[in-house]
Amino acid sequence: MHLKENVKLYLDRKIIDKKVRQLAERISDDYTGKNPLFVGVLNGSFIFLADLVRRVKVSCEIDFLKLSSYRDNNISSGNIVLLKDLESHIAGREVIVVEDIIDSGLSIKFIRELIMSHKPNSLEFVSLLLKKGVSNLNFKIKYIGFKIPNKFVVGYGLDYAQKYRNLKSIYILQN
Numbered sequence: 408m409h410l411k412e413n414v415k416l417y418l419d420r421k422i423i424d425k426k427v428r429q430l431a432e433r434i435s436d437d438y439t440g441k442n443p444l445f446v447g448v449l450n451g452s453f454i455f456l457a458d459l460v461r462r463v464k465v466s467c468e469i470d471f472l473k474l475s476s477y478r479d480n481n482i483s484s485g486n487i488v489l490l491k492d493l494e495s496h497i498a499g500r501e502v503i504v505v506e507d508i509i510d511s512g513l514s515i516k517f518i519r520e521l522i523m524s525h526k527p528n529s530l531e532f533v534s535l536l537l538k539k540g541v542s543n544l545n546f547k548i549k550y551i552g553f554k555i556p557n558k559f560v561v562g563y564g565l566d567y568a569q570k571y572r573n574l575k576s577i578y579i580l581q582n
Contacts, residue, residue, distance in 0.1 A: 445459075532550065560580065
C-alpha cells in the first residue's frame with residue numbers, strides 16, 4: 408500500500424502478531440472451562456478482535472458496541488454517544504471488552520458503566536494499545552498489548568477520519 412508521507416512506522420505487523428498470540432494465550436488460560444462473551448468496540452477493534460478470538464482456545468461468543476467521541480478529528484470531543492448497543496444478554500456472563508486503544512479513558516469508563524448495569528458475572532478489558540499517562544481510570548485493564556506514548560496512531564483498525572484502518576502495521580500520524 409502506498410502511504411502518505413505523514414505516517415511513520417511504529418509497530419510492525421510481526422510484533423503485533425506476537426503480542427496478540429500472547430494475549431490470546433493468557434485469556435485462554437484464564438477462561439478455561441468458561442464461555443466468555445467478547446465485546447468488540449467498533450469500528451477500531453474489529454481487526455484486533457478477529458485476530459484475537461481466532462487464537463483463543465476456549466469456546467466464546469462475540470457481540471459489538473459502537474460509540475463515538477471523535478467525529479473525524481484526532482482529539483476526542485469528550486462526549487460519548489452510544490451508536491450500537493449489545494444484542495446479547497450479559498447478566499451472569501463472563502464479559503471481555505476488546506478495545507483497539509485506550510487514551511482518554513472516557514469511552515472505557517462509559518462502557519464499564521453500561522455493561523456493569525447489566526450485572527455480568529465478571530468484566531475484564533483487553534486493549535491492544537494503552538496511551539501512557541493519559542487516562543485516569545479507577546479500575547485495572549487486565550490485558551494490555553502495548554503501552555505507547557501520547558501520539559496519534561493509525562493502522563490495524565485504527566483510523567483518522569475513517570482512513571488508514573486497512574494498514575497491516577501501526578503508524579504514528581504526523582502533522
